[in-house]
Amino acid sequence: MKSVDDHLGEILATVRTLAPLELELERALGTTLAEEITSPVPIPPFDNSAMDGYAVRAADLVDASETNPVTLPVVDDVAAGDGQIHAVGPGHAVRIMTGAPMPAGADAVVPVEWTDGGSVAVVVNRSVTAGNAIRRVGEDVSAGDVVLTPGTIIGPTQLGIAAGVGRRRVLVRPRPRVVILSTGAELAEPGTPLGDGQIWESNSFTLSAAVREAGGEGFRVGIVPDDAAVLLDQLDAQLLRADVVITSGGVSMGAYEPVKEALGPLGTVRFERVAMQPGMPQGFGVVGEDQIPIFTLPGNPVSSFVSFMLFVEPALRKMRGLPAGPPETITAVTTAALRSPAGKRSYLRGRLGIGPDGAKTVAPVVKQGSHQLAALAMADALVVVPEQVTELPEGSEVEVIPL
């Protein structure tokens, strides 16, 4: 049997990082920046007020206090966005709003709270230090400063700074588009009644959501009947919009394995047994003119999800231009004994916690079957049990993949 590490290694050697493209900011969330973003101007572009109040010369207010208020005539008004030239002469004040450009001659802003709020003349009852409540030009960013570097994942604040330095479009590696096809004659669409022998289809929901969480765009094609020709037709139609295809089901040893039947003859997809549980039957390869990577995951719901975490998620990271490798693990101490088949790496479902000594613990969930989706939904971690280990007593230190 092939090792988990070899399988991932082959996948990562095959998938390619997506080519960069220019996207409007509104569409760039979750993409990976493929250029350096610099600011063409200093930010803020001009000295401006940090508060609503009065622009003054601090020297005029050195003696101002509660007992000795100073009155200054208000000679002008300047609002945010005002492009006019304003000035404050000695002994004068200009009413100013937050974000408005500082008038020439003024060296401080007196917040309105320190005054009587007058609009013709203002009574100030505190002195002010020069520079008070002024935001200086370039205080956030100097002209030419790099604000974002290539390889940065674009989140809300990165979008904000790109806009804040005047960009409308950015060069990014897009979110990989992942088409998800579920095979199985027994599958019924959730929300419709179950016929005899049927179960509700769930893998495509799990997988498309996992794709989204992994920074891709998941397209749920839904249920494809157990018919190789129909599957190939569907695949053909979907390849137009896919950077990756995932199928679930139809790869084991049964009499009706449409995925194997459809893709096997192409010669570009390998079906293998990987030394892991769950998720032993795996297929990976490329399809179509553009050699789109395809993952044929096992149909059991836990198996397909675990396979996604181990193989598809790292592949998506590589496609996004991010460092890619096996999922990161943390160490935790088991709260119960564990069993694992010899020669396979197990990914048991567990719940993380904190022990009385403050150490991280992991409690295996009771139902560990590949079909027991409810137990997976209650778990928040996968406990990794190495190939050669078949039993672990309670209190063992283990590697855990947090979900």
Ligand SMILES: Nc1nc2c(c(=O)[nH]1)N[C@H]1C(S)=C(S)[C@@H](COP(=O)(O)OP(=O)(O)OC[C@H]3O[C@@H](n4cnc5c(N)ncnc54)[C@H](O)[C@@H]3O)O[C@H]1N2
């Ligand atoms: N003789 C053998 N039988 C099986 C082997 C084997 O080595 N020899 N391997 C078992 C293992 S391990 C797995 S995993 C499964 C994988 O089978 P397939 O990938 O071919 O998947 P199916 O047979 O189509 O389905 C398996 C199971 O999962 C349910 N399923 C499938 N798709 C969905 C879906 N979209 N949503 C919810 N549930 C789904 C399906 O009803 C089956 O119960 O094979 C074992 N057998």
Ligand code: MOO
């Ligand atoms: O290897 Mo299968 O994925 O356990 O159930």
